[in-house]
Amino acid sequence: MPLLLEIVTPERLAYSDTVDAVTLPGIEGELGVLPHHAPLVTMLGLGELRIRKAGETETFAIAGGFLQVRPDKVVVMAEMADMAAEIDLEKAEEARRQAERALEGGFHEGADLAAARAALQVALLRQRVAERRHREGRPRRHG
């Protein structure tokens, strides 16, 4: 039985398709979901979401998310969900540099510091995901 996976962000429906399995960055370590998983709601961390479908893998960089597993489908709600193939490497690199500069220069306290660190983490993740995709050099496919 295939698994219906939906990835939604506040701005759009990022992915919707049947898949064989999905691996997600849970807050307490990696989490794999196969068909017939028990109903579950949990928080997701910052990291890579990997979709396995017909022997191929698709990767998303996600942040700030929740996972809901229902008998009929799996839904990922995330503040950010970028498909690896759609991440612009140069832009990701630039965002990382900017985040680093923001951390180095200026004084940060409390919430500001947390926000700057989070921005850097997100930038690093996007870059890592995009770079791996780039190296593997697979043709771009749409799910």
Next chain:
Amino acid sequence: MASQRDIRRRIRDVGRIKQITRAMQFVAASKLKRAQDSTLAARPYSEKIDEVLADLAAVIAADEHPLLSRREGGKRLLVLITSDRGLAGPLNTNTIRFAARVITEHTGDLAVVSVGRKGRDAMRRARVPLEAHFAGFGDRPAFADVIPLARLVTDGFVSGEFGQIDLVYPRFVSTLIQRPVMETLLPVAPAEDTEGIPGNQFIFEPNPGAVLEQLLPRYVATRLFQAVLEAKASEESSRMVAMKNATENADDLIDEYTLAYNKVRQANITREMIEIATGAQTH
């Protein structure tokens, strides 16, 4: 009676105004399309958050989280969403009048957070205390734009400064109808879970409280984002209709002036002919 030249100038002026209103009409139409698309695109996430919240509500008592519990004391906060720019028909006037009625009917402390310049200006004129102001979020509001606003209202509610937070914005019903509405943002009232499987059949990891803790701020931000997107769609559709009317009025005016121009021209010719004829007779 106006001279031929005066009338001709008026026709030209109205023609220029018409060019502008027509251009604004088309620009508003394309922005409306975009705003409607973003509103639709944002819906799945918002529906999903609502659903998970309903599932959580099935296993958590209402007073277990500060954002869920009704509280005594603290002032009432109104988040008023209007547009930054005018020339949008009666939209802002209607929204502000609606808010004004809520404000006058309310007894006790009340403050307003304005999103969009029009609302801020009106509240200032009416001397309603403004808690904060956010400029409108441009033609393409992003989720990140509403985060500071969401944080402001959430913190104010948790600290007890605000006892209740309501949202006033123009809901987009259709291109022709936009209706100002008020919705309670905080305390959060989870919807009934009407479809899917009951909330108590889910396993919540690590526990329902922790998930709720993370979910609620996002729920608040999502509600605000939805309202901002709808207000944007309302603004553009109201502007589009207003500019369409203005363009049609300009056409009517041009017709009227052209008629007047022809009459004056005819009268002048007739007068000249009479003058020539009488001149010829006297010779």
